[in-house]
Amino acid sequence: MSYNFNCGNELIELCHKHNKKIWEIMLCRESKNSGENQEKILEMMKENLKVMKSAIIKGLKEDIKSVSGLVGGDAKLLDNRYKKNNTVSGSKMMKAVASAMAVVEVNASMGQVVAAPTAGSCGILPGVLISVGEDFNLCEDELVKGLFTASAIGLIIAKNATVSGAEGGCQAETGAAAAMAAGAVVELLGGTVEEVLHGAAMTMKNILGLVCDPIAGLVECPCVKRNAIGTANALISADMALAGIKSVIPFDEVVEAMYKVGKSLPETLRETALGGLADTPTGRKLAKEIFNNKK
Amino acid sequence: MKNYSAFDIIGPKMVGPSSSHTAGANRLGRVARKIANDDIKSVKFLLHGSFAKTYKGHGTDRALVAGIMGMMENDEELKNSLEIANKQRIKYEFVETNLGEVHPNTVKFIIEKSNGEQVEIMGASIGGGNIKITEISGLRLEFTGQYPTVITRHKDYPGVIAKVTKMLADYDINIAFMSVYRQDKGQDAFMVIESDHEFKDDLGIDIKREVDDVKDVYIIESM
Numbered sequence: 001m002s003y004n005f006n007c008g009n010e011l012i013e014l015c016h017k018h019n020k021k022i023w024e025i026m027l028c029r030e031s032k033n034s035g036e037n038q039e040k041i042l043e044m045m046k047e048n049l050k051v052m053k054s055a056i057i058k059g060l061k062e063d064i065k066s067v068s069g070l071v072g073g074d075a076k077l078l079d080n081r082y083k084k085n086n087t088v089s090g091s092k093m094m095k096a097v098a099s100a101m102a103v104v105e106v107n108a109s110m111g112q113v114v115a116a117p118t119a120g121s122c123g124i125l126p127g128v129l130i131s132v133g134e135d136f137n138l139c140e141d142e143l144v145k146g147l148f149t150a151s152a153i154g155l156i157i158a159k160n161a162t163v164s165g166a167e168g169g170c171q172a173e174t175g176a177a178a179a180m181a182a183g184a185v186v187e188l189l190g191g192t193v194e195e196v197l198h199g200a201a202m203t204m205k206n207i208l209g210l211v212c213d214p215i216a217g218l219v220e221c222p223c224v225k226r227n228a229i230g231t232a233n234a235l236i237s238a239d240m241a242l243a244g245i246k247s248v249i250p251f252d253e254v255v256e257a258m259y260k261v262g263k264s265l266p267e268t269l270r271e272t273a274l275g276g277l278a279d280t281p282t283g284r285k286l287a288k289e290i291f292n293n294k295k
Numbered sequence: 296m297k298n299y300s301a302f303d304i305i306g307p308k309m310v311g312p313s314s315s316h317t318a319g320a321n322r323l324g325r326v327a328r329k330i331a332n333d334d335i336k337s338v339k340f341l342l343h344g345s346f347a348k349t350y351k352g353h354g355t356d357r358a359l360v361a362g363i364m365g366m367m368e369n370d371e372e373l374k375n376s377l378e379i380a381n382k383q384r385i386k387y388e389f390v391e392t393n394l395g396e397v398h399p400n401t402v403k404f405i406i407e408k409s410n411g412e413q414v415e416i417m418g419a420s421i422g423g424g425n426i427k428i429t430e431i432s433g434l435r436l437e438f439t440g441q442y443p444t445v446i447t448r449h450k451d452y453p454g455v456i457a458k459v460t461k462m463l464a465d466y467d468i469n470i471a472f473m474s475v476y477r478q479d480k481g482q483d484a485f486m487v488i489e490s491d492h493e494f495k496d497d498l499g500i501d502i503k504r505e506v507d508d509v510k511d512v513y514i515i516e517s518m
Binding site for chain 1: 298299300301302303304305306307309310311312313314317318334345349353354357359368371373374396422423424469
């Protein structure tokens with residue numbers, strides 16, 4: 001029996017056919033394709049979850065500075081704010097966002113992270129999943145299931161479009177990460193397979209067209225803050241899906257649209273550091289300073 | 296369309312900041328180390344394209360040196376690899392260059408072994424930590440390190456391939472993919488064999504002993 005699928009519709013069919021949730025389909029698929037037993041695969045994914053958790057703790061506790069010095073310490077500032085003050089967007093939201101930023105700051109300082117789906121977008125999934133997990137008292141095994149659900153969403157995007165900023169802009173990278181995170185949360189909180197895909201579709205729709213324009217070509221600025229907005233986007237979309245709101249455009253078509261948008265972005269806005277924020281007076285000045293100092 | 300695993304999407308575990316510039320670079324270094332038979336006195340890294348432009352900020356230099364020393368892409372010590380190499384008296388040098396019409400994240404390793412022998416390896420980091428090796432000692436070939444791989448450098452002569460594949464069959468090793476490369480008839484050739492199962496360490500010694508025309512065997516674990 002094959003558990004392979006190419007698109008969202010096929011995933012929905014598989015879930016209904018076997019009366020399984022998305023995470024279970026992914027687990028069966030992984031076991032079937034790799035020949036490993038399911039316990040071992042769950043254990044491997046748990047290792048990823050541990051690295052994600054450690055990165056959040058590290059980013060919120062330690063004084064982080066990136067290799068170039070452009071980023072570091074912002075997650076701590078936000079963490080401080082939501083713990084001590086009434087925040088504009090609420091402490092649950094800020095907790096997730098601070099966690100996500102912490103992970104990307106650890107990434108930029110050459111600390112240990114899990115690419116999810118990429119290193120540049122590595123904050124969103126742990127930020128969303130782990131903070132929602134704490135709020136809803138979800139145990140580690142539940143969060144591991146969430147990672148499998150997230151991987152199914154990412155797999156469809158990688159297969160039919162791209163998760164690379166160089167190919168599709170930041171919409172592909174942080175967009176995919178946010179869609180994965182939203183999908184995982186929807187399933188963990190009891191959403192149906194269809195609701196998971198609506199959540200992922202709405203997330204992707206919200207960020208369509210976002211360019212990839214890193215200052216000096218480094219995974220630092222604006223990457224850390226774009227993980228913040230990706231986190232907020234995932235949480236909002238998950239709530240919309242769980243409220244029963246449907247994406248007017250189905251997930252598979254949103255993915256296709258994202259790919260088309262990505263391809264029509266000029267190359268200057270696809271991780272080349274030749275356009276957007278990288279090509280502002282400050283962006284150019286910083287690039288010059290970083291490379292003159294470092295060589 | 297690639298048949299992605301859940302761990303291709305959620306993974307790899309790595310030190311940042313970039314799967315292509317850091318994790319991929321580290322993996323290229325690890326393969327280069329294997330091809331130099333774990334024996335490296337000095338390395339000159341020729342960096343091309345995006346590798347040349349952003350290697351300092353992405354820690355590509357540290358990742359490459361870590362790989363050359365056999366450190367993994369998720370080793371937190373990776374960021375101190377230059378200092379570790381200095382202590383181990385491994386010499387390294389980074390040269391920004393243009394390697395021609397190749398992938399933007401390409402590096403050429405010029406490695407000197409302890410006996411003075413030189414090995415050259417070229418490879419590219421092609422995204423998400425995935426790599427491909429494109430050249431060994433001036434001879435073009437291609438493999439990704441996704442599968443356990445055995446490479447032989449042998450004389451382009453009838454029967455060499457049959458003898459090696461027969462040996463693998465005797466070891467009960469299934470060949471998943473295989474390619475053969477050569478520059479000129481009767482000269483040096485490479486055979487790249489990828490399998491689903493890790494090869495035993497002594498396989499290389501066995502092949503060299505049993506098959507006269509095989510000069511070198513490299514065994515590379517899957518990434």
